[in-house]
Amino acid sequence: MTRWGFTIDLERCVGCQSCVIACKAENGTPPTVHWMKVLEKEEGEFPYARRTFTPVRCNHCDNPPCARACPTGAIRKRPDGIVVVDQDMCIGTMACMTACPYYVPYRWDGDGGYFGETLTPYEEEKYAGFKKGTAQKCHFCYHRIDEGRPPACVEACPADALNYGDRDDPESRVNMLLRQKKHFRPKEELGTNPSLFYLTGKGGGTIGGGKS
């Protein structure tokens, strides 16, 4: 059985925001909803100051706190590990937003488009897929994954900083990168067992991230 995983190489990310735009273009998320973000941080002091970039998105945890917190069962895990929101079941309790330690989910209340209250034809078509007052989050571009195509953010990254693959396949791209580079998972100590790995430098370690 496939178990999708995701790697983000922090050494390679240049903060170009291509992944953010690609995600927006692919999924047509409204202005207040960001499934993919690139966080910036300024570190050090002159003359050694530098700016670092950290792409963040849903970690599709093996033990997702959002799914546990959801009282309606709207958030579920697919057999391949992708965590999805059923908008027909979601009633907007915002429990997932509060419970997620990565503050990933958003609630969309239908507050217009990028160019004001009147939507463009593109926005009209795309926003029709979003239900007002429900939780929204990255779904790993499952519509593309199911067709054998990579997620939009991975495809758009010009620096090859983003990669995905099967965590159960030792020869997958993800496991190959994990063997080659040092890595960590965000807030692993909380027991969420994220399927996202940040690569930080040479010298690899265990692959697959264990099983929940």
Place this chain on the structure above:
Amino acid sequence: MSAKGLSDMKFIMDFQVQRHWNWKVAFYLYGSGTSAGLIFLEVILRNADVIRERTALYGMWIGLSLALVSLVFLFDHLGPQARWRFLYVFRRPATSWISRGALIVTVLVLLRLLILLPSVPGFEGLPLGENTVGGNALRGAVLLFAAAFMAYSGLVLSSWNSIAFWNSPMLPTLYIGYSFLAGMAVLPIVAALTGGQAELETIGTVIWPYLLVLLIANGIGLLLYLWGMSSGSLPCRESVRRLLQGEQRWSFWAGVVGIGLLLPSIAVALALEGQLGSGSTPAVVLVAACLAIQAGGYLLRDTVLQVGVYGEPV
């Protein structure tokens, strides 16, 4: 024409304050918790014959109304999507504390309705009154569910490790204490409304010492909670800073501490010493003190929600 959204938004690696759960959720936690505390104490005090049947009945109606109003606030917070599909909220009691809370508060409301039914014209003959087997069983169940809801109002927050300031066993303990405090402070108001000064004095002889003890105990509980959090992780300490010195400092110091704890403590202590003067002055002061306790109870829930800070996501 320019696009909005990306240009006016910058994602910086920093603490994020939760803004999803606002004053409406705070009112829900306060209203339902106080209502549960009220009904719990009312059953106990009525059984001990401290309060009259009429006061108990009015208190029960007020408690029920408070619980229903707080539920209205909760559903209003959820938005129009929830109104017709709110029943979904009961689907996941095995994992979700919100689901558990919705179940507990619904059962509690139903139990109260059953207790109140014999007081409604046409239902007097139901064997659910005081000192009947059915009535006693109902009141026992009410005690159980009221205690469960008081604990729930804190557990729903402390169960999540996303916000370190809430993720403490002290929080449910504090909220149970505050539910008892605010619930007990409703009783004198009900007594003053139903039986005037005479009834207030009757129950006051029993209630005031306990109310003072609860005020002091909750003050100590709050102090211990904040002391524990102030030596916690970085997001924890940031939450404490926001509460004591940041954007919520006025609500906390003036509202929670001053109006909610200190002034009522002084008023009740003076009443116990017989220093509040004569005539209707003591009754007015003490009812005002009880109302101040309600304000403090609400502000505690609100400020705790408002200063909830997530750690950095990575």
